[in-house]
Amino acid sequence: xxxxxxxxxTAVAYVGLLFVLAFFGDRRARERKSSFLHSPAVYTLSISxxxxxxxFYGAVGNAARSGLEFLTIYLGPTIVFVGWYFVLRRLVRISxxxxxxxxxxxxxxxxxxxxxxxxxxxCIAVIGIAPYIALQLKAVTSSIQAVAGASEFxxxxxxxxxxxxxxxxxxxxxxxxxxxFGTRHVDAKEQHHxxxxxIAFEAVVKLAALLAVGVFVVFIGGGFEEIFSNAAARGFTxxxxxxxxxxxxxxxxLSIAAIVCxxxxxxxxxxxxxxxxxxxxxxxxxxxxxxxxxIFILPIALYGLxxxxxxxxxxxxxxxxxxxxxxxGLALFAFIGGFSSATSMIILESIALSIMVSNHxxxxxxxxxxxxxxxxxxxxxxxxxxxxxxxxxxxxLGFFYFFFTRDSDALAPIGLISxxxxxxxxxxxxxxxxxxDASLKAATAAIAAGFxxxxxxxxxxxxxxxxxxxxxxxxxGPWGISWLRPEALFGLDDFxxxxxxxxxxxxxxxxxxxxxxxxxxxxxxERIQANLFVDxxxxxxxxxxxxxxxAATANDLYFVAERVLGERRAAALFETxxxxxxxxxxxxxxxxxxxxxxxxxxxxSIGAASAHVMLSKVVSGVEVSLEEVMxxxxxxxxxIEYSQQLEKTSAELRSTARQLEDANAQLRVLDGQKxxxxxxxSHEVRTPMTSIRSFSEILLDQGALDEQQxxxxxxTIHQESxxxxxxxxxxxxxxxxxxxxxxxENVPIDxxxxxxxxxxxxxxxxxxxxxRVEFGGRARPTMVEGDSDRLCxxxxxxxxxxxxxNDSERPLLHVTSAVxxxxxxxxxxxxxxxxxxAERKLIFEKFSRGQRGAADQSGAGLxxxxxxxxxxxxxxxxxxxxxxxxxACFRVRLAVLR
Amino acid sequence: MVERRRxxxxxxxxxxxxxxxxxxxxxxxxxxxxxxxxxxxxxIYLFAWWALVIAGTAxxxxxxxxxxxxxxxxx
Numbered sequence: 001x002x003x004x005x006x007x008x009x010t011a012v013a014y015v016g017l018l019f020v021l022a023f024f025g026d027r028r029a030r031e032r033k034s035s036f037l038h039s040p041a042v043y044t045l046s047i048s049x050x051x052x053x054x055x056f057y058g059a060v061g062n063a064a065r066s067g068l069e070f071l072t073i074y075l076g077p078t079i080v081f082v083g084w085y086f087v088l089r090r091l092v093r094i095s096x097x098x099x100x101x102x103x104x105x106x107x108x109x110x111x112x113x114x115x116x117x118x119x120x121x122x123c124i125a126v127i128g129i130a131p132y133i134a135l136q137l138k139a140v141t142s143s144i145q146a147v148a149g150a151s152e153f154x155x156x157x158x159x160x161x162x163x164x165x166x167x168x169x170x171x172x173x174x175x176x177x178x179x180x181f182g183t184r185h186v187d188a189k190e191q192h193h194x195x196x197x198x199i200a201f202e203a204v205v206k207l208a209a210l211l212a213v214g215v216f217v218v219f220i221g222g223g224f225e226e227i228f229s230n231a232a233a234r235g236f237t238x239x240x241x242x243x244x245x246x247x248x249x250x251x252x253x254l255s256i257a258a259i260v261c262x263x264x265x266x267x268x269x270x271x272x273x274x275x276x277x278x279x280x281x282x283x284x285x286x287x288x289x290x291x292x293x294x295i296f297i298l299p300i301a302l303y304g305l306x307x308x309x310x311x312x313x314x315x316x317x318x319x320x321x322x323x324x325x326x327x328x329g330l331a332l333f334a335f336i337g338g339f340s341s342a343t344s345m346i347i348l349e350s351i352a353l354s355i356m357v358s359n360h361x362x363x364x365x366x367x368x369x370x371x372x373x374x375x376x377x378x379x380x381x382x383x384x385x386x387x388x389x390x391x392x393x394x395x396x397l398g399f400f401y402f403f404f405t406r407d408s409d410a411l412a413p414i415g416l417i418s419x420x421x422x423x424x425x426x427x428x429x430x431x432x433x434x435x436x437d438a439s440l441k442a443a444t445a446a447i448a449a450g451f452x453x454x455x456x457x458x459x460x461x462x463x464x465x466x467x468x469x470x471x472x473x474x475x476x477g478p479w480g481i482s483w484l485r486p487e488a489l490f491g492l493d494d495f496x497x498x499x500x501x502x503x504x505x506x507x508x509x510x511x512x513x514x515x516x517x518x519x520x521x522x523x524x525x526e527r528i529q530a531n532l533f534v535d536x537x538x539x540x541x542x543x544x545x546x547x548x549x550x551a552a553t554a555n556d557l558y559f560v561a562e563r564v565l566g567e568r569r570a571a572a573l574f575e576t577x578x579x580x581x582x583x584x585x586x587x588x589x590x591x592x593x594x595x596x597x598x599x600x601x602x603x604x605s606i607g608a609a610s611a612h613v614m615l616s617k618v619v620s621g622v623e624v625s626l627e628e629v630m631x632x633x634x635x636x637x638x639x640i641e642y643s644q645q646l647e648k649t650s651a652e653l654r655s656t657a658r659q660l661e662d663a664n665a666q667l668r669v670l671d672g673q674k675x676x677x678x679x680x681x682s683h684e685v686r687t688p689m690t691s692i693r694s695f696s697e698i699l700l701d702q703g704a705l706d707e708q709q710x711x712x713x714x715x716t717i718h719q720e721s722x723x724x725x726x727x728x729x730x731x732x733x734x735x736x737x738x739x740x741x742x743x744x745e746n747v748p749i750d751x752x753x754x755x756x757x758x759x760x761x762x763x764x765x766x767x768x769x770x771x772r773v774e775f776g777g778r779a780r781p782t783m784v785e786g787d788s789d790r791l792c793x794x795x796x797x798x799x800x801x802x803x804x805x806n807d808s809e810r811p812l813l814h815v816t817s818a819v820x821x822x823x824x825x826x827x828x829x830x831x832x833x834x835x836x837x838a839e840r841k842l843i844f845e846k847f848s849r850g851q852r853g854a855a856d857q858s859g860a861g862l863x864x865x866x867x868x869x870x871x872x873x874x875x876x877x878x879x880x881x882x883x884x885x886x887x888a889c890f891r892v893r894l895a896v897l898r
Numbered sequence: 899m900v901e902r903r904r905x906x907x908x909x910x911x912x913x914x915x916x917x918x919x920x921x922x923x924x925x926x927x928x929x930x931x932x933x934x935x936x937x938x939x940x941x942i943y944l945f946a947w948w949a950l951v952i953a954g955t956a957x958x959x960x961x962x963x964x965x966x967x968x969x970x971x972x973x
Contacts, residue, residue, distance in 0.1 A: 068940065068941070068944070071944060075920055075944070075948070078916075078948065078951060078952075079913060079916060079917050081955070082909075082912060082913050082916055082951050082952075082954070082955045083909065083910075083912075083913030084955075084959075085906065085909050085962070086909070086910070086913070089965075093965075224935070224936060224937055225935050225936030225937070226936070227936075228933065228936040228937055228938070229936050237931075237938075238938050238940070238941070243925075243929060243940065244921075244922040244925040244926060244929060245922075248922070248925075249921060249922070252920070252921070276965055277964055277965070280959045280962070280964070283955050283956075283959050284952050284953075284955040284956035284959065287948065287951065287952045287955070288952050291945070291948045291949070291952065295945070298941065
């Protein structure tokens with residue numbers, strides 16, 4: 001049998017070991033940013049603070065009393081961690097960006113940095129957690145009593161001390177320990193690496209202890225099958241038929257809410273998280289941890305029920321079974337395991353709660369009663385003192401709850417009372433993360449309403465066993481009003497008390513939150529924060545902008561920062577800012593971004609609401625600035641941008657449709673032109689073909705033709721076929737030009753030489769008609785871009801037209817070439833009949849011919865069309881202009897090459 | 899991006915289906931008073947569920963691309 005003194009000495013030594021671990025852990029984390037303390041494994045183990053002595057002792061007791069129900073406490077968190085991607089990831093990201101320090105800070109920050117809501121949440125948390133801390137005290141005292149043995153109890157150093165005195169001693173020791181551990185300094189992010197290291201170590205110890213006890217029990221029990229069948233033989237079977245009742249669902253819901261909202265869980269999962277990616281491991285590793293913890297619970301409970309005497313406390317089976325088997329070493333290990341689970345919970349819970357109390361209750365009061373917060377005392381120091389007192393307060397509350405309810409038997413029901421209180425935050429937390437329209441008033445009212453119902457239907461009845469008045473109240477209702485009975489509100493008495501309390505408190509909570517949010521309007525700051533929270537992944541990693549703009553000097557701000565953050569960190573912050581903006585620290589002009597960053601830093605120490613109030617006092621500016629309005633407009637702007645994009649797209653579509661319509665119309669015109677062209681071509685071809693056919697028929701039929709006639713016919717046929725060939729050549733040439741197929745390299749050529757050549761070629765034709773050529777002035781050799789043969793062809797065409805259509809008595813050709821305004825210009829005029837006004841537009845069209853031509857009009861009317869195409873390819877123009885002579889005048893204009 | 903969306907959907911299904919599977923009425927299917935190897939069927943069912951969702955989460959998380967974290971801000 002272990003002596004009480006020895007057990008207590010072991011416990012004290014163990015706490016000493018934890019202290020050393022925390023101390024070196026802290027040092028190591030400070031020195032090396034990437035030590036194993038920042039690893040996902042330590043993170044996951046620290047989350048396992050969820051498994052308290054409720055798990056270590058209570059789960060066995062619960063399994064012995066109500067079968068599988070104990071599992072829901074671990075299945076709920078499993079669901080939350082399996083779905084880590086949806087809630088926890090969002091929570092961690094938001095909290096990193098906003099420097100959130102607690103669940104009260106989260107709700108306060110989301111709902112417009114309201115300090116009232118933060119106070120409410122903090123008070124509820126402190127009151128709601130009291131039963132939970134009492135549970136740990138009860139577990140520790142019971143375990144000390146159990147391990148020391150009833151016979152030895154009251155001897156040695158424990159002489160004259162009952163369980164109340166023992167619990168008081170444990171509470172006092174825990175308070176001292178937590179103060180030494182958790183409030184050594186104020187961290188910007190409220191991270192306690194040393195404590196987390198100790199918690200992770202404790203997580204390993206408690207798992208190993210429970211597994212050791214489990215393996216031992218299974219071993220001496222003869223294996224799983226043996227234990228189950230022996231228990232069945234003794235009448236202890238699982239009531240599988242009634243396992244999945246309303247309590248199953250209720251405890252599942254409660255544990256889902258608790259793993260997110262419990263102050264210590266929020267602290268380890270969200271605040272102490274140093275890397276978002278650690279969640280990826282915790283997502284499966286923490287459920288695995290809980291599964292390992294749960295595997296041996298049932299065998300321990302069943303084996304205990306089978307072998308232990310009927311009156312034994314099933315909560316202590318994990319301890320009493322090894323002792324009954326004479327395994328003192330294992331019993332001591334189990335005691336340390338249970339002690340670990342209790343101490344880790346008490347330490348972290350009171351740290352988390354003390355942060356909430358000091359940040360949301362003490363700081364606002366101090367800020368209110370000191371003008372501008374300038375009382376000369378370091379806020380940092382004040383914070384630490386406030387935290388130490390809060391820890392004492394929290395543990396005292398836990399002790400008092402233990403004192404008043406020490407006669408109630410089981411551990412698990414006490415824990416569920418706390419879970420129900422904490423679950424009141426869950427609807428608001430979910431709304432904070434996902435619902436833009438959730439408003440401050442609604443959230444406050446919802447949490448308050450849920451809390452009131454919790455006090456009435458869950459907290460109050462827990463005193464029924466110690467107070468006859470409360471017992472009577474529970475039985476008959478206040479003043480005998482039966483529908484107000486705490487455990488049967490509005491006559492609903494078909495459920496067990498827990499389900500009843502959860503059903504009423506959570507449903508009223510949710511209804512108030514939803515209806516209230518739909519009715520209430522949000523303030524500006526609320527709307528901004530709501531957008532920041534809900535859109536956290538759409539915005540990426542952009543830190544929230546600051547909304548304060550005012551006339552604060554860097555000096556004022558430094559004064560505030562120094563007192564909250566301490567001299568070193570404040571100086572570092574200001575120096576960084578000065579370096580970034582490239583000025584001396586003394587000359588730093590506090591930009592809105594800088595004030596925003598400072599506010600987030602301060603929020604890390606004293607909470608969002610207090611930081612906001614504090615800076616608002618210093619920065620005595622108008623709070624709603626242009627930027628704030630812009631931020632608000634952000635959402636609207638997104639919508640506007642989206643609709644503008646839509647509009648742009650539809651405009652593009654419209655213009656495309658219009659272009660298509662135009663193209664279609666053009667195609668139709670072209671199609672018509674093609675038809676015209678074809679009919680014209682066939683007409684042009686038909687005339688020579690007709691004469692060729694008739695002459696050849698005559699030649700074939702009429703044998704008696706004289707030689708002269710025959711010769712005339714044959715030469716006509718020859719001429720007509722030449723004309724046909726020419727026509728077809730021209731058509732081919734034109735269509736090739738039009739389609740851009742007949743391209744040539746535009747090279748520098750002498751245009752004047754081309755003109756000269758054309759005149760030479762046409763010399764014979766001119767003299768045949770007796771046409772005189774007159775020059776109005778000639779340019780010097782001029783270089784243009786083009787093809788000299790083609791240009792020559794154009795000139796020949798124009799000159800031959802002038803010859804062909806001239807019916808004057810004394811035909812005259814007037815040729816002028818000159819360089820004018822950077823262009824080489826050739827004008828070829830004649831004294832012919834000219835071109836009638838109506839025809840001027842048409843002469844460049846295909847198959848159009850001058851009407852008043854006197855001479856033979858053997859051309860197909862394609863010459864000018866081809867010429868125009870050629871000149872256009874040389875980037876020039878061919879036009880009909882008013883010339884010096886009465887007849888037509890054509891002008892060729894080409895850009896001079898420089 | 900498509901890959902991430904698919905994985906997100908798969909995680910949602912795992913979480914949702916996982917929740918449904920341990921809530922009545924689906925649990926009634928396994929709530930029969932039958933034992934395998936001496937252990938009640940419902941116990942085996944719940945622990946098997948547990949192991950499966952843990953494995954499922956580990957696999958899906960493994961495939962899920964990492965977020966770019968916002969931890970790079972200077973302290």
